[in-house]
Amino acid sequence: MVKITDVARRAGVSPSTVSYALSGKRPISDATRRRVQAAVRELGYRADGGGRSRSGARAKVLALAVPMRPGIHVPVVTQFAVSVVTAARARDHDVLLLTQAEGDEGIGRVTETGLADGVIVTDVQLQDPRLPLLRSCSLPSVLIGVPAEADGLTCVDLDFRAAGELCVDHLAGLGHRAVALVGSPPEVYVRRTAFARRLVEGFTAAADRHGLASAVLPCGTGREAARAVVERLLRDLPALTAVVVHNEPLVDPLIEAFEELGMRVPGDLSLTAVCPAPVAAAARVPVTSVAVPAAELGARAVHLLVRKLSGAPVPGTTLLPPRLTERASTAPRGH
Amino acid sequence: MVKITDVARRAGVSPSTVSYALSGKRPISDATRRRVQAAVRELGYRADGGGRSRSGARAKVLALAVPMRPGIHVPVVTQFAVSVVTAARARDHDVLLLTQAEGDEGIGRVTETGLADGVIVTDVQLQDPRLPLLRSCSLPSVLIGVPAEADGLTCVDLDFRAAGELCVDHLAGLGHRAVALVGSPPEVYVRRTAFARRLVEGFTAAADRHGLASAVLPCGTGREAARAVVERLLRDLPALTAVVVHNEPLVDPLIEAFEELGMRVPGDLSLTAVCPAPVAAAARVPVTSVAVPAAELGARAVHLLVRKLSGAPVPGTTLLPPRLTERASTAPRGH
DNA sequence: TTCACCCGTCGAAGCGCTTCGACAAGGGCG
């Protein structure tokens, strides 16, 4: 292993000069800097992470807390992870993966031990047990998701409230008078997952504002669950002509269930989804949707966290405005 | 931050004794050990990762290389990741996530800098460009997947060759005389991904052995792709009564495509899948399948890597025997 | 009783890096 003293010898300077030349924390003459850089290249030098991290410097590692709870949609979470890693690498950081395996205190462990410099927290609940931890140890963090009390925290998310409203606005604009929201599995709401709750709020508020009849039903995954929910909806809300679905793996089964019961999409029923664009586009009937920009959220989270680590000021909460893309699943009421 | 000297003072011993008491690398009397442990608990001490790794010890971090290439099935990969993290934590290690974002040399970087002690490599191809790297820098590694040349490497995988044979044996035993393998997307084969190739080998060998007519077709995802493959199959192999599918998201569309063309499962067509058990069980028709034990593979990989790090000898290649679970999608030929 | 040993513990020496204070050389100013 080639170390900083090797580089120093090769460049004919002292180790400290090498360190300064590489970090730029003190002025170094151009000639020296170039010699150092040449030596680094020739020897293939790489700063040892261990050595760096306890001289008060950063480890250049971000932790990513991904509680793989039941009811979440795996591909979305994976997209977060991948985009976080990619964005982190672009900023010369690595990513440590934390799951729920060891409970919430993994977050504390990883930063207290200096393994990671900061943490990105996903799947945030309105009252999240991890918040006190994040607040107390004053450990740099960014949440993907917005809890009920976001003071003093840095959060990024799609504006799910606005997304809910946008869907209803669109459907109301098409003349629909009765809409339903088919949501995530019940456990997601029981946990009070922030984004799911916010979407319901927006949906309900917009439905009331437009004076629409509305219903909200959580729904598990699978054909049977979809069928059951559709039957229940048609019973409770016979005038139903529009549905918003916020449950990725349910989009196709839901369309099937409606069609089996004689309602064609979009002929008899208009459907909008809140899901990643590829899911919406690949559905049985391409679905008008508000995209969940998982990749962008991940990248933004990294960006914010790195800025925070460098001491720069960062905004409290960033809400990405929802954008609705029309596809084949929505039509004016009565064709 | 509480450090080892604090614990030492509190326990009335020297720092080195604390270190030994915690690591067990030298005998420490029971009384002392207990006092140290008490002090650790009371003070909430956690060994600083930087300090540790700087002094030549291990960082207790494993890197997980997950190239998110097109054509792979995301939930399976995620299951690997989650099980790796869980297993690693159980052995007091953390996991650093590497994607393809920075190319193959991320593996080298992460270990040379001492950030990680070893690496778990997934999505192994028969001629994998990462192999020379793994061999040359003599860096502890475990592959999930078996390349063409596995000498000197530690590999874990499902025995996909045997899995392919097992499926065909099962179908042949039911009296089927013409079988097809519907595989992963073409790009997976172009890359010469090890497990996909092995399955084809096993399938073909067993079909030949049983004297069955057979065909192998790669297939992309989506309803249209499924439909196209089914039409092609029925044209090329009109006597077809059995199919093996090795493509998770295609299981349902494939069943649908066959049924739309008038072939009922399992009445007219028997289907076996090679996929994780939940996928098979949740399909439109519960599918007889050989399970891909993603979680177990991940856990085993961690186990092997940790043993390797501790200097213990490890086996070269571990192939998990396939196990076929009968469900509703297979029946004797002609009912 | 003595000697040799082993067990349990300690002190000190690093690990590779960063950073602080010092210092030599050079330039601008009075």
Next chain:
DNA sequence: CGCCCTTGTCGAAGCGCTTCGACGGGTGAA
């Protein structure tokens, strides 16, 4: 022309931990 400040570099002091060699006191054997 001398003084002081700047600029560029160096030496040395740690960071918190592990680990090596050493050492005191107890035990078993002679």
